[in-house]
Amino acid sequence: MSIRHGLLALLERGPSHGYQLRAEFDAATGATWPLNVGQVYTTLDRLERDGFVVQDGAPDADGRIAYRITDEGRAEVKAWFTSPVSPKAAPRDELAIKLALAVTTPGVDVISVVQTQRGATMTSLQELTRLKVRAGDGGGDLAWSLVLDSLVFRAEAEIRWLDHCEARVARAAAGRSAPAPVPPAPVAAAHQVRR
CATH class of the missing domain: 1.10.287 (Helix Hairpins)
Known part of the structure; x- marks a missing residue:
């Protein structure tokens, strides 16, 4: 399962912080493949490093940082949606x-x-x-x-x-x-x- 692509797809809906993304992912999948928040934030850090997301403003009152998708991120998630899943990528x-x-x-x-x-x-x-x-x-x-x-x-x-x-x-x-x-x-x- 591509967590990075899942998070990018969720960020297409609008800026979100890690806790929101985890909740939205769990809601969409019925919590079949639950994510822990540390996994979400680690993935967001990598997505930011790769230029697919950027921080969206200052931290909120709870210290959480929202992220938004970049044009490069949109291109990446579009490529993911338009490509078949390879059996070699399966666990x-x-x-x-x-x-x-x-x-x-x-x-x-x-x-x-x-x-x-x-x-x-x-x-x-x-x-x-x-x-x-x-x-x-x-x-x-x-x-x-x-x-x-x-x-x-x-x-x-x-x-x-x-x-x-x-x-x-x-x-x-x-x-x-x-x-x-x-x-x-x-x-x-x-x-x-x-x-």
């Missing part, structure tokens, strides 16, 4: 790594690992489905609804992938434990007729 998939290592580590019950994860993912999917029902499709909070849809689709895909993994692991185990085929016995020579 490592801990579950895929875990299963890859499980199948290559002696003594690990891979089927049990898959079943444990499937149970957890099913529980998560049920909770997400309850949240979707509560959120409804009445056009309330479209941003949160889209995030929920993404999470539901990912959970469903993960369950299908886990089913696939379990079947492949079971086939591989069956192939290893099946007895080696016995070669056919050589055909006996035809009886010779003696005279």
